[in-house]
Amino acid sequence: MSSQAEQKTSTLSALGLTARSGKNPQITGLTVDSREVQPGSLFFALPGARVHGGEFIQYALRMGAAAVVTDAQGAEIAAKELAESEAALIVTDDPRGALAQTASLWFGAHPETLIAVTGTNGKTSISTFARQIWIEMGLAAVNLGTTGIEGAWTHPLRHTTPEPITLHRALAEARAEGITHVAMEASSHGLDQRRLDGVMLAAAGFSNFTQDHLDYHKTFDAYFDAKMGLFTRLLPEDGVAVVNIDDPKGPEVVELAEGRGIEVITVGRAADARLRLTGQRFDGTGQEILFDWQRGSHKARLNLIGGFQADNVLLAAGLVIAAGGDAEEAFDTLPYLTTVRGRMQHAATRANGGAVFVDYAHTPDAIATALQAMRPHVMGKLVAIVGAGGDRDAGKRPLMGQAAAEHADVVFVTDDNPRTEDPAAIRAAVMEGAKARGAGKLIVEVGDRAEAILRGVDALGPGDALLIAGKGHESGQTIGDDVLPFDDVEQASVAVSALDGAF
Numbered sequence: 001m002s003s004q005a006e007q008k009t010s011t012l013s014a015l016g017l018t019a020r021s022g023k024n025p026q027i028t029g030l031t032v033d034s035r036e037v038q039p040g041s042l043f044f045a046l047p048g049a050r051v052h053g054g055e056f057i058q059y060a061l062r063m064g065a066a067a068v069v070t071d072a073q074g075a076e077i078a079a080k081e082l083a084e085s086e087a088a089l090i091v092t093d094d095p096r097g098a099l100a101q102t103a104s105l106w107f108g109a110h111p112e113t114l115i116a117v118t119g120t121n122g123k124t125s126i127s128t129f130a131r132q133i134w135i136e137m138g139l140a141a142v143n144l145g146t147t148g149i150e151g152a153w154t155h156p157l158r159h160t161t162p163e164p165i166t167l168h169r170a171l172a173e174a175r176a177e178g179i180t181h182v183a184m185e186a187s188s189h190g191l192d193q194r195r196l197d198g199v200m201l202a203a204a205g206f207s208n209f210t211q212d213h214l215d216y217h218k219t220f221d222a223y224f225d226a227k228m229g230l231f232t233r234l235l236p237e238d239g240v241a242v243v244n245i246d247d248p249k250g251p252e253v254v255e256l257a258e259g260r261g262i263e264v265i266t267v268g269r270a271a272d273a274r275l276r277l278t279g280q281r282f283d284g285t286g287q288e289i290l291f292d293w294q295r296g297s298h299k300a301r302l303n304l305i306g307g308f309q310a311d312n313v314l315l316a317a318g319l320v321i322a323a324g325g326d327a328e329e330a331f332d333t334l335p336y337l338t339t340v341r342g343r344m345q346h347a348a349t350r351a352n353g354g355a356v357f358v359d360y361a362h363t364p365d366a367i368a369t370a371l372q373a374m375r376p377h378v379m380g381k382l383v384a385i386v387g388a389g390g391d392r393d394a395g396k397r398p399l400m401g402q403a404a405a406e407h408a409d410v411v412f413v414t415d416d417n418p419r420t421e422d423p424a425a426i427r428a429a430v431m432e433g434a435k436a437r438g439a440g441k442l443i444v445e446v447g448d449r450a451e452a453i454l455r456g457v458d459a460l461g462p463g464d465a466l467l468i469a470g471k472g473h474e475s476g477q478t479i480g481d482d483v484l485p486f487d488d489v490e491q492a493s494v495a496v497s498a499l500d501g502a503f
């Protein structure tokens, strides 16, 4: 997180910050973590979920911080140490916003075209499709989010929306690598914590709004307001909002954007959508879609499983157009789009034809959407493997079980990432919901995820399909503080080989 290694310096004032004392020290790096402070660092003491960063100001000063940015509470906590120190102090109501702006100035130039997408589900999919469209159009593009930075340049990330120091360093590196176009995910945590406040967006997208992350945001209203920061605060007035108008919250998003004079491209099946999906026909490997843009009707083949992927693809195309791309050129790329890793990804097929898919559905709505989306592609029965993550929204667990039992014929409830929680207690909550909705259906609890996958694959006959939900692209299972190697796609192949013999 620290940028000390970069041998760069800047005065405080050149970073847009003014200390009340008039001090203007040379800054050698930015950090939000006192443990990373080195002589000359600018330490941001942020209000945290667990503790106020002000508690660590005394350590930062001892390590040689040249300046501290914090809020009134932080300054109060460390009043004595700050009074005795030579370090410059900047007190602001919004230290996270200040961090974002400072990081933007510290790292300098970004790729020229940046877009961001928010919503409970679909952010990774939409930003990946936008990047794929741009690349097919011949542009040097990346997507940035849950799966890291991917596309014309790759780089791992720990967060969906990285904190500002990581984000702006990555954007500056991307530009140095020749990247011109970036599609980013705006998570609700990221928006709430102002992680994106220093980026200049050409366009912003909204996919949908359903339950997740109430552990953090507490109420639906607070969760929605955090997401809306993208349209009410971040997107400049000359930017374009691209909104899924089929979502019940879509009209509200349009109103918020239009209220600021922002141009809106509505996308969806609704009769008044500007980019309108008018038809969809499914087959074993994908779908044909029909859609209208301006006065023209278009047809495209999508080699993607799941009706909702058409919504994601059109939202991505809308964002590309909103950011200045030629619409016809963007539409011509659609047949070349490929599955997003871990999203409705075909993982394996049994000798009898039973197919296994891996999907990242980890909310009630995503589980319902993913299972419903599989139906038109499946002749026989639909088997689901579900589980919920620990140290996350507990309220969604029974609802995830319900969604699975409602839309699948057979359900295996297993562990996702238990993190620091008791896995049996998480499973019990998911089972409770599944049992409530699964009357007459086979609902089985199998704690060990590899065994659940083996049992799910074993349950497949000709024409059947299995959806392994929850972990998508993830390559590890977090149990306690340990991350053990685990990959659903790999486990699916192992299970098929074990049952059918290696091919």
Ligand SMILES: CC(=O)N[C@H]1[C@@H](OP(=O)(O)OP(=O)(O)OC[C@H]2O[C@@H](n3ccc(=O)[nH]c3=O)[C@H](O)[C@@H]2O)O[C@H](CO)[C@@H](O)[C@@H]1O[C@H](C)C(=O)N[C@@H](C)C(=O)N[C@H](CCC(=O)O)C(=O)O
Pocket (backbone or CB within 6 Å): 032, 033, 034, 035, 045, 046, 047, 048, 049, 050, 051, 052, 053, 054, 056, 158, 159, 160, 161, 162, 163, 187, 188, 189, 190, 193, 216
């Ligand atoms: C819940 C959450 O978002 N937490 C973020 C928050 O940390 P926090 O408020 O818990 O921090 P804290 O532990 O209370 O500490 C307060 C401050 O003291 C500092 N500190 C702490 C200890 C110390 O010794 N010295 C010190 O300076 C910390 O760096 C922090 O700035 O502020 C930190 C610094 O900005 C973030 O790194 C941290 O993200 C944590 C790591 C995290 O896991 N966040 C997840 C939940 C997240 O953001 N997820 C979303 C995805 C959501 C989705 O699925 O859509 C994401 O965008 O990835």
Ligand SMILES: Nc1ncnc2c1ncn2[C@@H]1O[C@H](COP(=O)(O)OP(=O)(O)OP(=O)(O)O)[C@@H](O)[C@H]1O
Pocket (backbone or CB within 6 Å): 119, 120, 121, 122, 123, 124, 125, 126, 146, 160, 185, 207, 208, 308, 311, 312, 342, 343, 344, 359, 360, 361, 362, 365, 366, 367, 369, 370, 472
């Ligand atoms: N448009 C959509 N509507 C409803 N569900 C969707 C939609 N798109 C994707 N999903 C479901 O949500 C899951 C996660 O998709 P994706 O990773 O694109 O979302 P995300 O918003 O990036 O998630 P995260 O919050 O973890 O970053 C998919 O695996 C799928 O089950």
Ligand SMILES: N[C@H](CCC[C@H](N)C(=O)O)C(=O)O
Pocket (backbone or CB within 6 Å): 160, 362, 388, 389, 390, 392, 416, 417, 470, 471, 474
């Ligand atoms: N970004 C999401 C991912 C959840 C993935 C699921 N596998 C889990 O662990 O709950 C979160 O942190 O809530």
Ligand SMILES: [Mg+2]
Pocket (backbone or CB within 6 Å): 123, 124, 125, 145, 146, 147, 160, 185
């Ligand atoms: Mg994501």
